[in-house]
Amino acid sequence: MRVSFLLGSRNGVAQSARAAGRFVTWAIALSAAFLMTNAVLAQSCSNVPFVNTLMPQPAQLATAPGCMNVDSAFSVASVGYRDTRLDAATDRMLERLSQIAGVPRHLPILKDGSSASLVIRVKAEGDAVPSLDEDESYTLTVTNDHATLEANTVVGAMRGMQTFLQLVQANGATGFVVPGVDIHDKPRFRWRGLMIDSGRHFEPVSVIxxxxxxxxxxxxxxxxxxxxxxQGFRIESRVFPKLQEMGSNGEYYTQAQVKEVIQYAADRGIRVVPEFDMPGHTTSWLVGYPELGSAPGPYEIQRTFGVHDAAFDPTRESTYKFIDEFVGEMAALFPDAYMHVGGDESNGKQWKANPRIQEFMKEHHIATTQALQTYFSQRVEKILEKHHKHMVGWDEVLQPNLPKDVVVQSWRGTHYLADAARQGNQGILSAPYYLDQLDQPAAQMYLADPISAKEQLTPEQVNLVLGGEACMWGEHIVPRTIDSRIWPRAAAIAERFWSPASVTDVNDMYRRLAVMSLRLEAAGLTHISGPEAGLRQLAGSENVGALGTLAATLEPVGFGVRYREQHTTQLTPMDHLIDSLRPDPPLRHELELMVDELLADAPHYEKNRSQLTALFQSWVAAQPGLDEMASRSPLLSDTRPRIEQLPELGHIGLDALLYLSSQRAAPSGWAASSTQTLENDKKHVGLTDFVVLDPLQKLVNAAAATH
Structure with a gap:
């Protein structure tokens, strides 16, 4: 029986706060629980209620009687198939258990499971190189003082270990336990990806x-x-060294570093699919090898973003000879069966302006530049096939005669993905999952499914939808900010790709995402600490105080707004308040829940009223501190209107609460004036947007209706 816990319930909201608080305790190395004596930790655990904070949600989950302690006596055994990759994954799990629950580090992995706390049983290695068809399924059973993880492959065991770590929860003040569960899990989609654009802004190996x-x-x-x-060619080619020597400004990955990343990923059951964009987005190629271009050059690395005219010359045999040699070199470096060749946003201007290319098109009865790109794609696909690679390309490669072996990645929507499936091509969806759209909340991405019911695909066509990818395009990211742009929203997208299609409760997703966010930060990501560091730099103090209060109410504007207002280039510093704000900040959803509960006259009315009052008072009180910071921080100068607006919003909230709680009618004109203020505050200021305006409007409307 599948069981969903606390889904959207008001009690679930309260319990989620307690669960999140408990997890903060887990993540702090100096937690008082870690200092408890072995004698206390060894006590038999009571039947602890299960609090579901798993992300992604398993395919099947049921509670089971009992629970097991996670303490200094914890042990793990690996029986059945075992190799160095499995042992390394087990060691990483034990390292995390040490951080979460004080389990001693570097425990030996036992061969005999008769007395082990956790027994890992794997049937076989699985694919030597992670593949599209990898069996990632596992079962995990936890009863009194015993847990069993079974998987057909090493990668399946890795997925189960991550679930086991997420099950660990505090048992009051007495220690840590894993409640009894019976989980049978496997992914819904085979392709669950994340793209990072290292071309526009280089990202070091440590970030990757x-x-x-x-x-x-x-x-x-x-x-x-x-x-x-x-804007950059980011990988070492030994066959064509001028690619990185002249096209990267010295920022590129050596082949040794690439091998390190590939191995690092494989050790975690992750495939690495490289993308070498062509025929457009190729300026950095042409800096060192202008003879590949459709115009004579010379070429320079582009600093501005957008669609540029530079494109390979698809009419020269020498172009395909170059691509053949380059692909051969990269195919030997990247073991994955798939290679991405881009194919997007080639505007055809250089092709139209080149008389020789125009003559070629006439001779070969190629009527349009789009058809010429199809000709190019077909030639490149044959080259990839020669080197035993399947071709992946963006929407633009989809033409009626596209080889069925080509995988189409849709950046323009489910309709294009469905068209690919109807044509017999496999596809992956990215359109709803563009992480560089910083104004898109996790909920919006979470509810976007790779399979759209309105497209009415047949079962055979549905099977051609491999899954999806979240995309982190690189125009506006640097190493300090990239984590906050990816996480934790990518965790919500990951659940969409893994969990059953029926798992769609947004409130419950946010409840669990709050806990998952802390887990990710504790595991080494910086999506919380990175923005905090940025705020400290802006404030010029370790105590960000009022600036933190303001930042919690704001989100960055969307990609297009920033690009238009700031005219960003590769050289634009990413050091303003926008770069220290978190997309979809926690207060957005928390405030929505508190206001909705308050207006529903829920059992927690007084608690919500008290919390809202304190929140609105903090907005009013923040202004003096913000004024002082802005007076000595030039980078906060464009934020001054927000500094004036925040206390106004606080007063609107406090007034609304007063009229609601006293059952007094609001003064004449108050609602209209407040609504106008909220409407005015929707305007972009300093590349920021408020995330608190809609709940405030609800309060104003409710107060206006009070008699």
Whole structure:
């Protein structure tokens, strides 16, 4: 029996706060629980109620009687198939258990499971190189003082270990336990990816590897590495060294580093799919090899973003000879069966302006530049096939005669993905999951499904939808900010790719996401600490105080707004308040819940009223501190209107609560004036938007209706 716990209930909201508080305790290395004596930790655990904080949700989950202690006596055994990759994954799990619950580090992995706390039983290695068809299923059973994890493959065991870690919870003040559960789990989709664009802004290996750790924690299995762009060629080629020597400004990955990343990913059951964009987005290629271009050059690395005219010349045989040699070199470096060749946003301007290319099109009866790109894609697909790679391309590669072996990645919507399926091509969806759209909340991405009911695909066509990928495009990210742009929203997307389609409760998703966010930060990501560091820099003090109060109410504007208002380039500093704000900040959903409960006259009315009062009072009280910070921080100068607006919003909230609680009618004109203020505050200021305006409007409307 599948059981969902606390889904959308008011009690669930209260319990989620307590669960989140408990998890903070787990994540702090100096927790008082870690200092307890072995004698106390060894006590038999009571039947602890199960609080479901799993993300992604398993395919099947049921509670079971009992629970097991996680304490200094904890032990783990690996029986059945065992190799170095499984042992390394087990060691990582034990390291996390040490941080969470004080389990001693570097415990030996036993061969005999008769007395072990956790027995891991794996049938076989699985694929030597992580593959699309990897069996990631597992079962996990926890009863009194015993747990069994069974999987057909090492990767399946890795997925189960992540679930086991998420099950650990505090048992009051006496220690840590894993409640009794019976889980049978497998992913809904085979392709659950995250793309990072290292072309526009280079991201060091350390960033890539901690991202892979985050992906493993939420069971993502494809790292799509966007390595070439107009702004930079980011990988070492020994066959064509001028690619990185002249096209990267010295910021590129050596082949040794690439091998390190591939191995790091494989050790976590993650595939690495490289992308070498062509025929457009190729300026950085042409800096060193202008003979590949459709215009004579010379070429320079682009600093501005957008669609540029530079494109390969698809009419020269020398172009395909170059691509053949380059792909051969990269195919030997990247073991995955798939290679992405981009194919997007080639505007055809250089093709139209080149008389020789126009003559070629006439001779070969190629009527349009789109048809010429199809010709190019077909030639490239044959090259990839020669090197035993399946081709992946963006929507633009989808043409009626596209080989069925090509996988289409849709950035324009489910309709294009469905068209690919109707044509017999496999596809992956990315359109709803663009993480660079910082104004899109996790809920919006969470409810977007790779399979759209309105497209009415047949079962055979549905099977061609491999899954999806979240995309982190690189125009507005640097190493300090990238984590907060990816996480924790990517964890919600990961659940959409893994869990059953019926798991769609947004309130419960946010409840569990709050806990998952803390887990990810404790595992080494910086999506919480990174923005906090940025605020400290802006405030010029360790105590961000009022600036933190303001930041909690704001989110960054969307990609397009920033690009238009700031005219960003590759050289634009990412050091303003927008760069220290978290997309979809926690207060957005928390305030919505508190207001909705208050207006529903729920049992927690007084608690919510008290919390809202304290929140609104903090907005009013923040102004003096904000004024002082802005007076000495030039980077906060464009935020001054927000500093004036925040206390106004606080007063609106306090007034609304007063009229609601006293059952007094609001003064004439108050609601209209307050609504106008809220409407005015919707305007973009300093590249920021308020996330608290809609709940405030609800309070105003309710107060206006009070008699």
């Amino acid at each position: 590897e901690r991202t892979l750790d985050g992906m493993a924690a939420v069971k993502m299995n494809v790292f799509h590495w966007h390595l070439t762009e107009d």
